[in-house]
Amino acid sequence: xxxxxxxxxxxxxxxxxxxxxxxxxxxxxxxxxxxxxxxxxxxxxxxxxxxxxxxxxxxxxxxxxxxxxxxxxxxxxxxxxxxxxxxxxxxxxxxxxxxxxxxxxxxxxxxxxxxxxxxxxxxxxxxxxxxxxxxxxxxxxxxxxxxxxxxxxxx
Amino acid sequence: xxxxxxxxxxxxxxxxxxxxxxxxxxxxxxxxxxxxxxxxxxxxxxxxxxxxxxxxxxxxxxxxxxxxxxxxxxxxxxxxxxxxxxxxxxxxxxxxxxxxxxxxxxxxxxxxxxxxxxxxxxxxxxxxxxxxxxxxxxxxxxxxxxxxxxxxxxxxxxxxxxxxxxxxxxxxxxxxxxxxxxxxxxxxxxxxxxxxxxxxxxxxxxxxxxxxxxxxxxxx
Numbered sequence: 001x002x003x004x005x006x007x008x009x010x011x012x013x014x015x016x017x018x019x020x021x022x023x024x025x026x027x028x029x030x031x032x033x034x035x036x037x038x039x040x041x042x043x044x045x046x047x048x049x050x051x052x053x054x055x056x057x058x059x060x061x062x063x064x065x066x067x068x069x070x071x072x073x074x075x076x077x078x079x080x081x082x083x084x085x086x087x088x089x090x091x092x093x094x095x096x097x098x099x100x101x102x103x104x105x106x107x108x109x110x111x112x113x114x115x116x117x118x119x120x121x122x123x124x125x126x127x128x129x130x131x132x133x134x135x136x137x138x139x140x141x142x143x144x145x146x147x148x149x150x151x152x153x154x155x
Numbered sequence: 156x157x158x159x160x161x162x163x164x165x166x167x168x169x170x171x172x173x174x175x176x177x178x179x180x181x182x183x184x185x186x187x188x189x190x191x192x193x194x195x196x197x198x199x200x201x202x203x204x205x206x207x208x209x210x211x212x213x214x215x216x217x218x219x220x221x222x223x224x225x226x227x228x229x230x231x232x233x234x235x236x237x238x239x240x241x242x243x244x245x246x247x248x249x250x251x252x253x254x255x256x257x258x259x260x261x262x263x264x265x266x267x268x269x270x271x272x273x274x275x276x277x278x279x280x281x282x283x284x285x286x287x288x289x290x291x292x293x294x295x296x297x298x299x300x301x302x303x304x305x306x307x308x309x310x311x312x313x314x315x316x317x318x319x320x321x322x323x324x325x326x327x328x329x330x331x332x333x334x335x336x337x338x339x340x341x342x343x344x345x346x347x348x349x350x351x352x353x354x355x356x357x358x359x360x361x362x363x364x365x366x367x368x369x370x371x372x373x374x375x
Contacts, residue, residue: 027227028166031291039368069269073231076223076227077228082223089344089348095331097255097259129224132223
């Protein structure tokens with residue numbers, strides 16, 4: 001991926017975060033980031049700096065291995081813990097209840113996966129996840145089609 | 156029927172809404188002469204015991220909260236530790252969420268529909284129900300009222316047809332709220348809802364606005 005993005009004089013600035021070996025807990029559903037310390041996760045580990053970067057980015061691409069046709073549990077943990085970006089407040093948007101976002105800027109989300117991912121399901125999940133963030137899905141690409149993903153990043 | 160019920164919530168059992176739902180559901184099972192044993196994955200130290208119960212039994216029910224449109228990360232991790240079994244085992248699911256409308260849970264349900272095939276086992280259906288966020292923040296009496304409907308679903312499940320019966324499908328409630336309800340809910344959440352949540356937060360010791368842009372105001 002890095003080679004593809006750096007090559008060809010691409011204008012997009014990017015930062016690759018390798019979470020391998022990082023200490024990133026799962027979300028424990030304590031609701032502290034909504035009701036006790038709004039916007040701040042109760043778990044002190046390697047995650048917050050990543051979330052701050054995700055919050056500022058225009059695009060977040062999850063590069064994930066797959067299991068059960070879905071993203072790995074490590075990737076799901078990273079997504080489950082975006083809750084500090086969301087507030088406890090609710091609203092109705094496009095006919096459904098949604099949380100009110102904490103910040104004005106929301107990143108779009110895309111997925112690049114390795115292994116035997118369920119393409120249709122991953123697309124559905126990515127769209128729904130983006131809906132929760134008030135942003136849009138950038139699409140889901142198998143690692144084999146990563147060049148297409150780069151086109152998507154730059155368009 | 157003997158059912159192994161696994162609470163797939165990462166939240167500690169004491170505060171788990173799913174745990175309270177399971178308690179009501181279990182009452183219903185008992186009323187129909189079924190027995191059950193319950194486990195919770197929130198405590199990793201018990202994973203070996205839960206796995207052993209999964210291997211030994213053929214009627215499994217996983218009850219779980221919806222986390223970002225699908226299964227919580229911790230439950231995904233636990234599921235990866237399960238050995239393959241065959242079709243003599245049936246897994247059913249009870250998927251619950253904070254959001255109230257049925258449409259909010261369908262993406263999660265779609266994952267659960269396919270999951271048994273990956274594990275080699277049979278699918279027993281998925282009971283889908285939202286509007287459970289409040290369980291945690293109300294008193295015990297109200298908790299009992301909120302979870303009581305699950306007791307009827309326990310009785311239904313004890314009849315052996317998983318969650319495929321019409322009663323289980325109807326249990327979800329409205330897929331979308333009708334427009335007048337949406338307008339009213341929208342209005343409530345712009346006004347009273349905010350005050351109510353701020354009040355809950357105050358009881359948790361929080362006096363800052365719940366929509367504080369904390370990373371912008373702290374200049375870091």
